[in-house]
Every structure is written in C-alpha cells, then in structure tokens.
Amino acid sequence: MSDKRSAGLLLYRRTPDGGTEVLIGHMGGPFWAGRSTGAWSIPKGEYGPEEPPLDAAHREFEEELGFPAPDGERVALGESRQANGKTVVVWAVEADLDPARVVPGTFTMEWPRGSGTLREFPEIDRVGWFAPEAAAPLLVAGQQTFLERLAEHLGGPGA
Known part of the structure; x- marks a missing residue:
C-alpha cells in the first residue's frame, strides 16, 4: 500500500432550478x-x-487550474483511500468558475514508453460543471464518496 497523500478542493455551485453542480477535471x-x-x-x-x-x-488548485482557489467557507469532506492506496482529503467550496478560463499546469513524461522522448502534457485537459449524479461515474471510484458527503452536507441527494 502507498503512503502517498493528496489534497484537493471540490467546487460546487447552485443551479437556478435549485440543484447543485460540481467542477471536475x-x-x-x-x-x-x-x-x-x-x-x-x-x-x-x-x-x-x-x-x-x-x-x-x-x-x-492553482497549479492544476491556473488561478488561485476561490474565497469561501471550506467544508471538510474527509478522507478516502483510492484503489492505488493513495489517501485523498477534500474540502468543498461554494464558488463559480468559468471553465474557459482554466490554464492547466503540465507534467513531463517519456512518451511513447521506451522511446527516450520526453513530452509535456496538461495535468487536466478539460474541466466542466456536472450535476453530482452525472459526475459520479466520470470520477475515479475513490473520489465518488466526496459527492455523497457533499450531498449530505447540503441536505440530501441531489441537493
């Protein structure tokens, strides 16, 4: 098992119809x-x-999306262990953000493998707002629990 730890922010916003959307990449x-x-x-x-x-x-948040984390109350959503053994801790923040403004950070890796060629790739290649029920199957399995915890905090499923 890994002892690696990650931390992140889950932005959410209220929709005009009274629902909620979350920002994922x-x-x-x-x-x-x-x-x-x-x-x-x-x-x-x-x-x-x-x-x-x-x-x-x-x-x-700033490294991956290209601008500072928004102001707002940080709601602790706790920790979750992903399949790779990494422990992830997340806070929710109510804020709006235009996905078109995102300027992702990059990482470098050898690609194709064994080629000796180093290439740069975006950490996140696109972001979007999704209703939690639409976001759940898109997210890596170990992070889906944070959507459930956010719904609980906001007062129930799909809140």
Missing part, C-alpha cells in the same frame, strides 16, 4: 485520452508531511 496525458468513465478527478495533488493538507489543496 478530465485527467490529461496519453493514458486518459480516450477515456471518460473513471477518468475525471477533483482538482488535487500530492503533499508531504511538512505541508498542511489545506495549504496543499490551495496550491494544487
């Missing part, structure tokens, strides 16, 4: 390019023992 790079189900994530990233998790969540 499609993971960038060649492994995720042709996938949708289970290929989206809450903006998050790894942190070490010297960095407070909420500070890491703010830093990673």
Whole structure:
C-alpha cells in the first residue's frame, strides 16, 4: 500500500432550478485520452508531511487550474483511500468558475514508453460543471464518496 497523500478542493455551485453542480477535471496525458468513465478527478495533488493538507489543496488548485482557489467557507469532506492506496482529503467550496478560463499546469513524461522522448502534457485537459449524479461515474471510484458527503452536507441527494 502507498503512503502517498493528496489534497484537493471540490467546487460546487447552485443551479437556478435549485440543484447543485460540481467542477471536475478530465485527467490529461496519453493514458486518459480516450477515456471518460473513471477518468475525471477533483482538482488535487500530492503533499508531504511538512505541508498542511489545506495549504496543499490551495496550491494544487492553482497549479492544476491556473488561478488561485476561490474565497469561501471550506467544508471538510474527509478522507478516502483510492484503489492505488493513495489517501485523498477534500474540502468543498461554494464558488463559480468559468471553465474557459482554466490554464492547466503540465507534467513531463517519456512518451511513447521506451522511446527516450520526453513530452509535456496538461495535468487536466478539460474541466466542466456536472450535476453530482452525472459526475459520479466520470470520477475515479475513490473520489465518488466526496459527492455523497457533499450531498449530505447540503441536505440530501441531489441537493
């Protein structure tokens, strides 16, 4: 099992019809390019023992989306262990954001594998607002629980 930890922010907004939408991002790079189900994530990233998790969540939000985390109350949604063993901790923040303004951070990896060629890819190649029931199958399985916890906080499923 991994002892890696990630922290992130789950933005949510109220819709005119009284519903809720959450902001999630499609993971960038060649492994995720042709996938949708289970290929989206809450903006998050790894942190070490010297960095407070909420500070890491703010830093990673800015690194992945290209601008500072929005103001607003941080609602702790707790932790979840993903299939890869990584523990993820998430806070919800009520805020609006235009996905067209996102300027994703990048990472470098050898691609194709074994080629010796290093290529740069966006950490998140697109973001979007989704109703929680539409977001759930898109998210990696270990993060779906945060949608349930957000609904509980807001007063019930689909709140």
